[in-house]
Amino acid sequence: MIVSLACAALAGVEAFRVDLELDLSRQGMPSFSLVGLADNAVREGRERVFSALRNAGFKLASAKITVNLSPADRRKDGSAYDFALALALLSANGIISPENLRGYFIAGELSLSGDLTPVNGILPMAVLARKEGARGLLVPFQNAPEAAIVEGLAVYGIHNLKEAVDFLNGEKELKAWATQMPVGLENAMPFAPDFxxxxxxxxxxxxxxxxxxxxxxxxxxxxxxxxxxxxxQRIPSILPPLTFDEALEVTTIHSVSGLIQPGFGLVIERPxxxxxxxxxxxxxxxxxxxxxxxxxxxxxxxxxxxxxxxxxxxxxxxxxxxxxxxxxxxxxxxxxxxxxxxxxxxxxxxNPCPCGYMTDPRHNCTCTPIAIQRYRSRLSGxxxxxxxxxxxxxxxxxxxxxxxxxxxxxxxxxxxxxxxxxxxxxxxxKQASAKNFNPTNADLSGHALEKYCKLEADGHKFLKQAVQTLGLSARAYTRILRISRTIADLAEVDQIKIEHLAEAVSCRTLDRERMI
Structure with a gap:
């Protein structure tokens, strides 16, 4: 008998579909084979799954079992396949109808007692499940708030194998988690010291x-x-709040890295x-x-x-x-x-030098010019x-x-x-070509830089003199224009003026020091 379940694997911060196929045969010697470019964590899941099933009270007949993780040419790692493997074994042994499993995406790690424990990367898996038109997503209870961020997807938080079997057999009703829309994102402000x-x-x-x-x-x-x-350390206290799309990006990265605490959903503070x-x-x-x-x-x-x-x-x-x-x-x-x-x-x-006191009038610097040069040279141009x-x-x-x-x-x-x-x-x-891209002055380049950082004749003259005197690179020139645009925006002025350029040049301390 062949059973197929939908899972997911991670590639960077995105998930791709993995079909777990299990073939159970009563013919031949009892054995277990796992194929499909699985790493050691996936292979070790066999021992966890069989112990969890046994301790949860499920009895499986001896058989020849072959498990394939498709696509077989892409690497799979982690422990998120335990739950799907357990359900596939139960289905192949007639404990769960294959029809009842159809359409669900499944992810979760099993403890030896049969309880589900949280895994990393649930959010991108949930995004994939919605994209695939899944009937629902079955995950450990602790991962449910994170997965429920995704709208239009039924997320079911499961505590243990027994609960999962009862739910899939229609013997127990579970409510899908309500979509966890962010509350107070615009007012979110990290607890940080004040300026x-x-x-x-x-x-x-x-x-x-x-x-x-x-x-x-x-x-x-x-x-x-x-x-x-x-x-x-006080900079987080003045940064603008994350938009929902930005918060989703940040949460996805933290989810893949295992930094989302169980029971928590969207990250609403800038990292x-x-x-x-x-x-x-x-x-x-x-x-x-x-x-x-x-x-x-x-x-x-x-x-x-x-x-x-x-x-x-x-x-x-x-x-x-x-x-x-x-x-x-x-x-x-x-x-x-x-x-x-x-x-x-x-x-x-x-520090400005190895001892740190080169610019401090209250202390004598003990560094030689060669030591200072060697120290500064650790930072390339x-x-x-x-x-x-x-x-x-x-x-x-x-x-x-x-x-x-x-x-x-x-x-x-x-x-x-x-x-x-x-x-x-x-x-x-209108300049933003990438999805969820919120451009700032630091992103200006090419045609946009020319369009929004236009200078008057006296501005061109001033900046030309600064570039020639300080020996600025083309990249430094671009950055001075970007900073000038920001200074003008803070002053609520459309045209970049000499005073904005002068303040921007004054923000390039190391460029000025090269000429001393």
């Missing part, structure tokens, strides 16, 4: 406002204790990832023997903060160049090529060109530290940023 707590550093806070308004990459340079990390400087290049951009998203993809639609930037391995930093430019990571293996979204706002911080803004963060004077005057609050900054982002969205809607 009103920051003493001084007005120039740095202005730079952060510009960066957040246009989604520009940002680098802080300053001595230890000047507040670089403190400033970066803020801060990996340690000892991270490998694979940990940063993704990949590995079994490719998984890296930190740059986990920060998609949010902030990737790299503290002590110069301490990161040079190779790890260099692999960031492609995702910073393209907004995605492409991982190619001999058998497959995967793409992970990576549209981030990069925020980095570093192409990488620095991809960081729009280089901002110096000086040590805070005592009078500012002791001041009782409250600083600009995150709520005020956030209101201006949301207004500016809305303006950009309205302006660039």
């Amino acid at each position: 009103s707590e920051v003493k001084g550093q007005e120039h740095a806070k202005r730079a952060i406002e510009i960066a957040a308004a246009g989604s520009h990459n940002l680098l802080f340079l300053g001595p230890p204790g000047s507040g670089k990390t403190m400033l970066a 803020f990832r801060s990996p340690h400087h000892t991270i490998s290049d694979i940990g940063l951009v993704g990949g590995g023997a079994y490719p998984r998203p890296g930190e740059v993809s986990l920060a998609h639609r949010g902030v990737l903060f790299l503290d002590e930037l110069a301490e990161f391995k040079k190779q790890a930093l260099e692999v960031l160049r492609q995702p910073l430019e393209d907004g995605h990571v492409t991982i190619t293996r001999s058998s497959q090529s995967l793409s992970y979204p990576a549209r981030i706002m990069l925020v980095a911080a570093m 192409p990488l620095l060109d991809r960081i729009d803004m280089h901002i110096e963060v000086p040590a805070v004077p005592y009078d500012e530290l002791a001041s009782k005057k409250p600083g600009l609050s995150s709520a005020e900054m956030r209101e201006r940023i949301i207004k500016t982002r809305k303006l950009q969205k309205e302006r660039y809607t």
Whole structure:
């Protein structure tokens, strides 16, 4: 007897259909064979499934069993096939009618007691099930809120094998989970420290406002204790809320990575990832023997903060160049090529020299010019060109530290940023060619850059002088135009003026230092 069930496997952040076919024969010696390019986790599922069935009270007759995972030329991994294999065995033994299983997509891991445990990647599987016109999706109870984000799909949360059998045989009624539409996305705001707590550093806070308004990459340079990390940690408090489409993208990546806690659904806060400087290049951009998203993809639609930037391995930093430019990571293996979204706002911080005190008037720098040059050379020119803004963060004077005057609050900054982002969205809607793509000034290029960053004659003259004097690259020139557009938008001005260009050039500290 042959039984066929619908499952799903992951390829990057998308799912593809897998048909689990089981052939049970009473002829020949009892055996179990699993084919279809399955990895060890899938093969080990045999022992889990038979123990779970036995402990759940189901008795199976000895037989020759062959299981095929189709398409057989694509790799399958993970434990999400346990549930489907168990139901196929029960159906082949006459405990569940094959007709009752038809049309369902099935995913879940089994414990030895027969209880279902949650698995990763349920959201893309649910999207696939809806696309395939599935009758419903059977998943572990803890995964149901995540799967229920997908509209138009009946999602059934199952606790154990006994409950699944009773439901499929019509002996127990289960209600499909109601679609978990997001509530309060527009008002969602992460619990984060407020910028009103920051003493001084007005120039740095202005730079952060510009960066957040246009989604520009940002680098802080300053001595230890000047507040670089403190400033970066407060950036989530001023970012605009995720749209539903953006939240769906973020949730999908976190689902594939196993970062969705059981019982939770949509991710409604922009990610803020801060990996340690000892991270490998694979940990940063993704990949590995079994490719998984890296930190740059986990920060998609949010902030990737790299503290002590110069301490990161040079190779790890260099692999960031492609995702910073393209907004995605492409991982190619001999058998497959995967793409992970990576549209981030990069925020980095570093000391100006190895000892950290080169720009601090209160301490003597002990570094030699060669040591400083070697330290700075850890950051290549192409990488620095991809960081729009280089901002110096000086040590805070005592009078500012002791001041009782409250600083600009995150709520005020956030209101201006949301207004500016809305303006950009309205302006660039027609330019967006990709689905769910919400363009910002940081995305301007080609014809759009020429159209929306037009300069008057005096602006061209000023920028030409700046490019020639500072020896700016074509990429740096483009970034100055993008920053100028954002500064003009914050000022609610259509035409980019010299003062906007001047402020944008002042945000390229490292370019200016090259001429000193």
